[in-house]
Amino acid sequence: MFSRRFEPPQTKSFSKTSKVNKSSSSFSKTHGVSKSRHEPRQHRRPTTAASANAPNDTALSPTGTLTPSIVTLVIGKDQRIFAAHEDVLCASPWFQQALSNQYMDPQNSKRIHLPDEEPEIFSSVLEYMYKGDYYPRLIHNKRRNSWEIEQIEDDGRGSHESTVYHHGVDGDILKDTVIYCTADKYGLEELKKVSLRKQGLQSGIQCSTILTSARYAYANTPDTDSKLRAHYLALIIRSRGTFKRSGTMQLEMFNGGTQLFFDLFVALCNHVDDISSAQNTPRSNRHFF
Numbered sequence: 001m002f003s004r005r006f007e008p009p010q011t012k013s014f015s016k017t018s019k020v021n022k023s024s025s026s027f028s029k030t031h032g033v034s035k036s037r038h039e040p041r042q043h044r045r046p047t048t049a050a051s052a053n054a055p056n057d058t059a060l061s062p063t064g065t066l067t068p069s070i071v072t073l074v075i076g077k078d079q080r081i082f083a084a085h086e087d088v089l090c091a092s093p094w095f096q097q098a099l100s101n102q103y104m105d106p107q108n109s110k111r112i113h114l115p116d117e118e119p120e121i122f123s124s125v126l127e128y129m130y131k132g133d134y135y136p137r138l139i140h141n142k143r144r145n146s147w148e149i150e151q152i153e154d155d156g157r158g159s160h161e162s163t164v165y166h167h168g169v170d171g172d173i174l175k176d177t178v179i180y181c182t183a184d185k186y187g188l189e190e191l192k193k194v195s196l197r198k199q200g201l202q203s204g205i206q207c208s209t210i211l212t213s214a215r216y217a218y219a220n221t222p223d224t225d226s227k228l229r230a231h232y233l234a235l236i237i238r239s240r241g242t243f244k245r246s247g248t249m250q251l252e253m254f255n256g257g258t259q260l261f262f263d264l265f266v267a268l269c270n271h272v273d274d275i276s277s278a279q280n281t282p283r284s285n286r287h288f289f
Contacts, residue, residue: 071099072111073122077167080119086110088129093187120164121178128191134179138197149201162202163209166216174199174213180228181220196227207246210235215252218260232260233267240268 069086089095098112114122124134137150163172176199183191214232221228236243243249253261 070110074111074113074115075117075122076119077115078119079115082119082122082126084126084129088126091129091188094185116168117182118164118166118178121175121182124175124179125182125186125188125191128188128194132190133194138194147197147201149198162205169212169216171212172209173216174202174205174209176202177213177217177228181217184221184225192227196231199228199231207243208248211248211252214260215258218258223259229260229263233264236264237267237271 070083071086071089073082073084074080075082086099090099095112127134139148139150140146141148162175164175164178165171166173166178176195180192180195180199183189183195210232214236217228217232
């Protein structure tokens with residue numbers, strides 16, 4: 001996959017994550033196509049989400065090889081041009097159907113228009129479809145037996161942004177939240193897991209950004225979603241001391257218009273019930289629960 005012209009938008013970040021090298025976020029045709037690029041570097045790479053889920057770094061294809069069929073994708077209001085192998089795109093049920101007969105340019109059977117997508121988000125989705133992860137990668141810390149977001153020394157060209165400007169909400173929201181919702185749309189279940197794990201590793205995010213991202217999550221996931229929505233409910237409850245003093249929270253609740261706040265009320269009630277139940281349980285019997 002490669003982009004003919006891609007200039008990541010300048011967004012404000014509220015993340016305390018250490019600065020990282022933007023050069024690793026560039027995504028060219030070579031990254032997705034050349035298998036020889038991966039082979040000599042496997043032995044010195046740290047364990048990542050991609051390597052943990054797959055035995056090798058071959059591109060997504062039933063045969064391990066890619067057909068020469070290239071699909072052009074026109075992304076966003078600015079019509080940024082991307083290109084990807086049809087074999088890779090067909091790992092997504094949505095694209096498999098789209099490439100069959102839907103959403104195609106009648107004058108070009110290998111062109112798909114996606115005007116509502118954000119180029120920066122779509123670039124990360126394509127990067128995942130080729131590599132099994134997207135920038136910044138998930139790194140497994142073997143000593144601590146935990147996952148971390150990769151940290152690379154800054155080379156002066158910028159740092160990892162945890163938020164992205166989204167035209168649909170006219171504001172900054174968490175990048176991983178948008179990626180999760182996009183993955184849900186395209187039927188990429190493993191990408192949903194990766195983006196959800198990365199969201200859990202973020203810190204230092206402003207209340208307004210969290211609430212805007214939560215609203216977006218509720219508006220772009222089905223009512224049956226039990227992962228991303230629960231993540232935001234748990235986050236707000238854990239940080240209730242901050243949110244109850246937040247003027248933004250008060251305004252958001254006053255405006256309403258979302259299932260978020262009723263779910264939050266139910267979750268808080270359950271939390272209080274659990275505490276009350278634990279306090280009323282005889283000490284000698286608590287180990288049974």
